[in-house]
């Protein structure tokens with residue numbers, strides 16, 4: 001099946017090859033997917049987040065390290081611990097969301113490399129002393145996985161409100177003191193409220209020709 005592609009200045013309306021993604025999925029994952037500001041009360045089960053993980057875990061990461069870790073903030077007590085670390089503009093909507101995720105990078109990812117990177121001999125031992133490199137690798141692949149996470153949450157029927165407006169050092173101290181995880185992004189998750197302010201008006205996107213150069 002081919003999908004309807006909106007044409008920019010590079011004409012992609014008459015492709016001479018078929019895109020395997022069907023139109024409904026393209027809309028669900030990308031075209032109609034909208035950042036949500038206000039969520040309904042409908043609860044989000046842990047199983048839905050696990051289902052998203054079960055998709056996104058296949059996305060590629062450096063060394064197959066999968067450094068992303070998730071904290072599910074659900075209880076009123078946990079929300080109250082998170083709230084002071086959020087930017088003012090993100091606080092009320094986060095307290096009102098059915099579930100909030102803190103996506104974090106684990107610099108200790110190398111402890112799993114024996115399983116995740118069997119092609120590398122003694123990977124866990126080799127990477128142990130490379131602390132700075134592990135931190136930057138965890139951050140880079142962690143962010144890549146954040147992108148997969150947003151798309152995977154949409155794939156399982158959830159809507160997402162990602163936020164970088166928070167005090168990462170404060171969140172790390174509050175929640176990740178023992179584990180050493182480094183928070184990357186806070187994401188509200190659920191279904192949109194049936195109100196006009198559930199999403200902001202859709203803003204323009206850059207066209208392919210504005211972001212690419214062919215040599």
Ligand SMILES: Cc1cc2nc3c(=O)[nH]c(=O)nc-3n(C[C@H](O)[C@H](O)[C@H](O)COP(=O)(O)O)c2cc1C
Pocket residue numbers: 033034035036089090161162163164165166185199200201202203
């Ligand atoms: C990494 C990242 C950080 C963001 N930080 C915030 C934030 O702190 N507060 C906020 O209200 N929205 C935040 N957003 C939401 C973006 O503004 C929104 O996703 C973008 O404008 C696209 O909106 P749309 O999906 O409705 O088209 C963030 C999004 C991303 C991906």
